[in-house]
Amino acid sequence: MKKNLISINDLERSDIESFLSTASEVEKLTKRKASDILPGCILSTLFLEPSTRTRLSFEAAMQRLGGTTINLASEVSSVQKGENITDTGKVVAGYTDICVVRSPYEGTARMLTEKTKVPIINGGDGANQHPTQTLLDLFTIKKEFGSIDGLKIGMMGDLKYGRTVHSLAEALDNYSVEIRLISPDETKMPEHIVKEVGVEEETNKMKIKDLDVLYTTRIQKERFPDKQEYERVKDVFVLDEERVKEMKKDAILMHPLPRIDEIKPEGDKLPQARYFEQAKNGVPARMGIILELLGVEVNV
Amino acid sequence: MSDLKVSKISNGTVIDHISPGKGLVVMSLLGLDGSSKRTTSLLMNVESSKMERKDILKVEDRKLKEEEVMSVSVLAPEATVNIIDNQSVVEKKLVELPEKIEGVLECPNPHCVTNTDEPLDVSFEIIDKKPVMLKCGYCERKFTTQELDI
Numbered sequence: 527m528k529k530n531l532i533s534i535n536d537l538e539r540s541d542i543e544s545f546l547s548t549a550s551e552v553e554k555l556t557k558r559k560a561s562d563i564l565p566g567c568i569l570s571t572l573f574l575e576p577s578t579r580t581r582l583s584f585e586a587a588m589q590r591l592g593g594t595t596i597n598l599a600s601e602v603s604s605v606q607k608g609e610n611i612t613d614t615g616k617v618v619a620g621y622t623d624i625c626v627v628r629s630p631y632e633g634t635a636r637m638l639t640e641k642t643k644v645p646i647i648n649g650g651d652g653a654n655q656h657p658t659q660t661l662l663d664l665f666t667i668k669k670e671f672g673s674i675d676g677l678k679i680g681m682m683g684d685l686k687y688g689r690t691v692h693s694l695a696e697a698l699d700n701y702s703v704e705i706r707l708i709s710p711d712e713t714k715m716p717e718h719i720v721k722e723v724g725v726e727e728e729t730n731k732m733k734i735k736d737l738d739v740l741y742t743t744r745i746q747k748e749r750f751p752d753k754q755e756y757e758r759v760k761d762v763f764v765l766d767e768e769r770v771k772e773m774k775k776d777a778i779l780m781h782p783l784p785r786i787d788e789i790k791p792e793g794d795k796l797p798q799a800r801y802f803e804q805a806k807n808g809v810p811a812r813m814g815i816i817l818e819l820l821g822v823e824v825n826v
Numbered sequence: 827m828s829d830l831k832v833s834k835i836s837n838g839t840v841i842d843h844i845s846p847g848k849g850l851v852v853m854s855l856l857g858l859d860g861s862s863k864r865t866t867s868l869l870m871n872v873e874s875s876k877m878e879r880k881d882i883l884k885v886e887d888r889k890l891k892e893e894e895v896m897s898v899s900v901l902a903p904e905a906t907v908n909i910i911d912n913q914s915v916v917e918k919k920l921v922e923l924p925e926k927i928e929g930v931l932e933c934p935n936p937h938c939v940t941n942t943d944e945p946l947d948v949s950f951e952i953i954d955k956k957p958v959m960l961k962c963g964y965c966e967r968k969f970t971t972q973e974l975d976i
């Protein structure tokens with residue numbers, strides 16, 4: 527059983543499976559029963575940069591379990607007054623039973639595991655890791671199909687800089703899935719990840735008809751040195767109603783949100799659209815993570 | 827070796843067979859910058875029967891610790907380390923890549939938490955030996971020795 531959740535790379539398949547199964551068990555409980563699990567427990571969120579949704583999702587998860595939360599927001603943080611993160615972390619984590627850390631500095635959460643005694647959850651560290659997002663993505667896929675093995679999974683959009691898709695690809699390496707990477711040549715997934723995870727296919731065409739899961743991310747304008755080039759590629763990868771309808775009926779379309787215009791709102795009502803459900807799954811997924819790290823079993 | 831311009835040392839460490847030109851970085855890796863007050867001699871491009879040319883580093887009155895010897899291996903995998911006591915070689919070590927290097931190297935990633943004011947030692951995991959690849963234990967980025975810029 528893991529004490530901290532810092533990086534997807536620390537997890538074996540069995541670790542991932544325990545997080546997911548605890549999440550799915552806790553999701554089956556009535557609200558009343560769930561709120562009996564952790565009364566009196568406090569979760570702290572130490573956010574050195576804002577990320578409202580991640581924070582709210584953790585707060586909702588802890589409160590659904592009957593616990594409470596305290597927050598150190600980036601704008602009032604003592605770190606800005608010159609105290610180092612280590613000291614602030616020791617103090618804030620010390621008030622509580624479990625602590626979520628978000629930081630622009632890569633490795634902050636790992637560092638705090640060495641300095642504090644309570645379980646630490648990485649809520650995002652710069653371009654490095656955001657493991658609770660990856661677990662909620664896997665939770666969504668597993669909830670939908672019952673099993674992750676055997677699926678054809680496409681990742682599309684900005685595969686070069688997107689932390690979410692890197693982590694997801696690394697996590698999926700624990701499963702026997704077929705991975706297809708779909709992106710313009712300018713935003714291809716870094717070679718070292720492609721090699722590491724065993725990718726079946728890389729393409730710059732929108733080849734999505736046979737997929738079970740399409741995970742799409744936003745191509746950011748800032749990434750393109752040539753704005754005309756951006757204008758050219760951005761429309762190739764927009765999912766409108768017609769495009770989504772090309773997908774299998776029982777396939778699912780995922781996106782970490784927020785989306786801008788890479789999925790048109792008209793696609794939302796189609797049976798494949800699953801991104802709002804995915805965001806909602808962040809709560810049970812994080813409930814499972816909190817319980818696993820605290821070593822608390824769910825009695826159904 | 828009769829034409830060596832630096833005499834033998836009586837106590838300390840001699841790092842031999844450093845690839846030519848790498849001697850300076852080995853020095854900086856070991857923190858030998860003059861503030862240590864130890865007599866340090868660096869010979870560059872010395873003729874060698876084994877490797878044509880080589881660098882040799884001699885540090886008086888300092889015996890390299892095991893982890894220091896290992897960290898030398900990242901930069902100079904073919905080096906040999908001789909520990910000298912009372913004018914004779916008491917220990918001869920081939921450097922060997924360790925699994926981890928702690929506290930000696932700096933992470934080149936400007937966004938890494940080890941490059942802030944936090945009180946911590948950088949640690950690198952050696953994830954590949956040929957060519958050498960190191961992974962920062964904090965930001966998890968992977969680097970070649972060239973990228974480590976030492």
Ligand SMILES: [Zn+2]
Binds near residue numbers: 633935939965967
């Ligand atoms: Zn680093």
